[in-house]
Amino acid sequence: MLKNIVSLALVAAAVVGGAAGQELQLAPRANSKDVVVAIAKPAGSGIKAEVRFIQVLSGSGLQVDVQVQGLTKGEKYPYHIHQKPVPANGNCTATGGHLDPAGAAAAATAAGGKYKCDPANPASCELGDLAGLYGNMTADANGAFVASYNATQLAFGGKNTILDHSVVIHGPNGTRLACANIIGYILSTDQDSAAGLNDGESGTSNTHSPAAPRAVVASAGMLLLAAAATLF
Numbered sequence: 001m002l003k004n005i006v007s008l009a010l011v012a013a014a015v016v017g018g019a020a021g022q023e024l025q026l027a028p029r030a031n032s033k034d035v036v037v038a039i040a041k042p043a044g045s046g047i048k049a050e051v052r053f054i055q056v057l058s059g060s061g062l063q064v065d066v067q068v069q070g071l072t073k074g075e076k077y078p079y080h081i082h083q084k085p086v087p088a089n090g091n092c093t094a095t096g097g098h099l100d101p102a103g104a105a106a107a108a109t110a111a112g113g114k115y116k117c118d119p120a121n122p123a124s125c126e127l128g129d130l131a132g133l134y135g136n137m138t139a140d141a142n143g144a145f146v147a148s149y150n151a152t153q154l155a156f157g158g159k160n161t162i163l164d165h166s167v168v169i170h171g172p173n174g175t176r177l178a179c180a181n182i183i184g185y186i187l188s189t190d191q192d193s194a195a196g197l198n199d200g201e202s203g204t205s206n207t208h209s210p211a212a213p214r215a216v217v218a219s220a221g222m223l224l225l226a227a228a229a230t231l232f
């Protein structure tokens with residue numbers, strides 16, 4: 001399974017490299033052979049990051065792979081999925097609050113308390129509170145951070161979709177340091193799938209181009225070669 005995930009990540013990198021500037025719309029489809037990924041690349045304040053969300057082939061949720069450079073050792077950096085996309089001017093403040101379709105924060109406030117995510121009780125956490133659920137980013141001696149986990153609540157499509165949203169990295173004092181949109185890609189092994197996919201979420205589809213072509217893969221071997229060229 002882990003090997004599969006690594007391979008899928010490489011495949012994703014190949015397609016991203018070959019389809020620069022093209023966004024693909026996604027829809028979960030039962031019994032589909034599609035491999036579905038989404039990537040956000042937050043940058044700013046000397047930070048460069050890549051967060052990959054990969055469809056888990058069995059079970060629910062998304063595999064999340066986080067790689068960051070440019071952090072300061074000894075400091076904690078919260079990061080989240082935020083509600084709104086990053087506008088063209090790159091203003092991270094415009095991404096609004098955390099993605100919270102179940103209203104965890106509002107429920108905490110209504111109960112007279114202050115929102116606090118307890119990872120042992122995911123219902124207490126906003127869907128997009130990745131730091132609360134899985135821990136803050138922290139830097140090693142080189143200013144780097146790497147994490148990989150299975151976020152069981154995240155999805156491509158439906159009420160818990162992460163598509164059309166964004167990833168924001170905060171400084172220790174909460175300042176928004178880096179942000180990027182989550183962009184989805186479909187890698188398909190079947191050629192007869194129609195275009196016109198969407199993630200089922202209305203109102204924010206303006207960030208996608210309806211006519212964007214799909215990335216159709218011919219063979220996994222070819223893609224892995226392409227991935228090597230792209231990554232290194």
Ligand SMILES: [Cu+2]
Nearest residue numbers: 079080168170
């Ligand atoms: Cu945030």
